Amino acid sequence: MGIVDEFDHVAPRLRGKKEGTFAYFTVRDRWPKIVTSLVDQLTRKRDALIEQHGEDASADIADILEKFSRLRYEIMTDKPLINFPESGPDGKMWHDWMEELKTAVMPNDVEELTYFKGPWLFVECYLYRFIYSAFLATKKLADMDYFEDSKRKNFLDHLDQVEEAVAFLMKITAKDSPAHEMFGIHQILKSSLWGNRADMSLTGGDDHTMKMSSIAASVQLKDYILIDDVNWLMVKVLAPLQANPQKLKNRRIDIVLDNAGVELCADLMMAEFFLARGFADKVVLHGKAIPWFVSDTTENDFNWTVDSLHLAGQQSAKLGEQIKKRVEKMEIIYKADLFWISPHPYCDMQEKAPELYEELTTSSLVIFKGDLNYRKLVGDRDWDLNTSFKKAVRGFDPCPILALRTLKAETIAGLTDDVLKVLLEKFDEDNSWMTSGEYAVCQLGGVPPIEE
Numbered sequence: 001m002g003i004v005d006e007f008d009h010v011a012p013r014l015r016g017k018k019e020g021t022f023a024y025f026t027v028r029d030r031w032p033k034i035v036t037s038l039v040d041q042l043t044r045k046r047d048a049l050i051e052q053h054g055e056d057a058s059a060d061i062a063d064i065l066e067k068f069s070r071l072r073y074e075i076m077t078d079k080p081l082i083n084f085p086e087s088g089p090d091g092k093m094w095h096d097w098m099e100e101l102k103t104a105v106m107p108n109d110v111e112e113l114t115y116f117k118g119p120w121l122f123v124e125c126y127l128y129r130f131i132y133s134a135f136l137a138t139k140k141l142a143d144m145d146y147f148e149d150s151k152r153k154n155f156l157d158h159l160d161q162v163e164e165a166v167a168f169l170m171k172i173t174a175k176d177s178p179a180h181e182m183f184g185i186h187q188i189l190k191s192s193l194w195g196n197r198a199d200m201s202l203t204g205g206d207d208h209t210m211k212m213s214s215i216a217a218s219v220q221l222k223d224y225i226l227i228d229d230v231n232w233l234m235v236k237v238l239a240p241l242q243a244n245p246q247k248l249k250n251r252r253i254d255i256v257l258d259n260a261g262v263e264l265c266a267d268l269m270m271a272e273f274f275l276a277r278g279f280a281d282k283v284v285l286h287g288k289a290i291p292w293f294v295s296d297t298t299e300n301d302f303n304w305t306v307d308s309l310h311l312a313g314q315q316s317a318k319l320g321e322q323i324k325k326r327v328e329k330m331e332i333i334y335k336a337d338l339f340w341i342s343p344h345p346y347c348d349m350q351e352k353a354p355e356l357y358e359e360l361t362t363s364s365l366v367i368f369k370g371d372l373n374y375r376k377l378v379g380d381r382d383w384d385l386n387t388s389f390k391k392a393v394r395g396f397d398p399c400p401i402l403a404l405r406t407l408k409a410e411t412i413a414g415l416t417d418d419v420l421k422v423l424l425e426k427f428d429e430d431n432s433w434m435t436s437g438e439y440a441v442c443q444l445g446g447v448p449p450i451e452e
């Protein structure tokens, strides 16, 4: 049903207008802060950019700064979203989606599509697309990744942690390793999960350094995982994949990436683990086509990270070489479908991006990394906390899906009564556990429950 849906009454979409919520705080404080930090960066880099690109860059910067100062004002005064120029591969689509949303979802009040009143997920994606359009309209800075510095710094700040985690991976994937075939799955998946703690959009691009390696976190932070379906995943998906009774040669696992930096390193480790331990013949990594949500992975980040792994140490250097070989042999493939930078929940994928959906049906497992992907899985709605995950994804099941997410938004589904009781005792009315990034889920969908 697209953006228009008949299920709206089931659970309302999150919106920034409700005071006291994280969405409200995000629109009021976090978005202006992210825009301000871009302004600071451009001002700081002005001379260097002019030296690199010539005098045209000066006018480009002035133009962007002017647009950003208007953007900040419009966010803070809750103005209606305006169409940006229909440029870029998805410019026309954005135009249509905004019209669709204004006329269909909010038919009685066109004015409602404002920064605070519009659906939080839609408006937040719009914000990052607006920022991109400001650069895209320039003569010299259209290709600039304005979030690059913080992404690279995040990687460089975690070199020791990356090397420690990769050393574990190398040990369990070595040809002569005595480790049982299933050994390491919990650590590798949870290392990828906890890598998601270190994202930079929560802090508006400021430092967010992980003190321990993601592998150490996988062991030490067990109690912070509110839903842990990894055993179920092993039984229902990974064991049959590894046994491969039909001797298939095209077993495929997909990872829908989230942040560059330390999280991407853990995701690359996970891809290598699946290939080296015989769970898949091919791993497809899905990244973003443009700079997105501050720290999301683009193709450039992927290539840079693989090329830079050697900076972390010897084991990481080996991993980097191994990944390059796998990319050449097309055992690891990087893709960036435009759907991942659209504002749609994943229940709309079949309608909005049928080819991508079809492609995912050929996969044995799609792993969705991070908070934004989770918000899109459950439609960014205010579900009752014990609503089943199956209900919240509203029919999205191209194949088994696994969400590896640390909680940074007030939406979640599938909590058991026992977990809810513990949370209630610890936090009472305080919702901070939903947004602090301290808690996490490893949640499986698209396969029958274990007891069936």
Ligand SMILES: O=P(O)(O)OC[C@H]1O[C@](O)(CO)[C@@H](O)[C@@H]1O
Pocket (backbone or CB within 6 Å): 026, 030, 124, 196, 199, 200, 201, 202, 258, 259, 293, 369, 370, 371, 372, 373, 375, 406, 408, 409
């Ligand atoms: O990198 P992640 O895990 O997708 O998180 C993105 C962050 O931005 C948000 O979308 C809110 O601005 C949160 O959901 C989350 O804090």
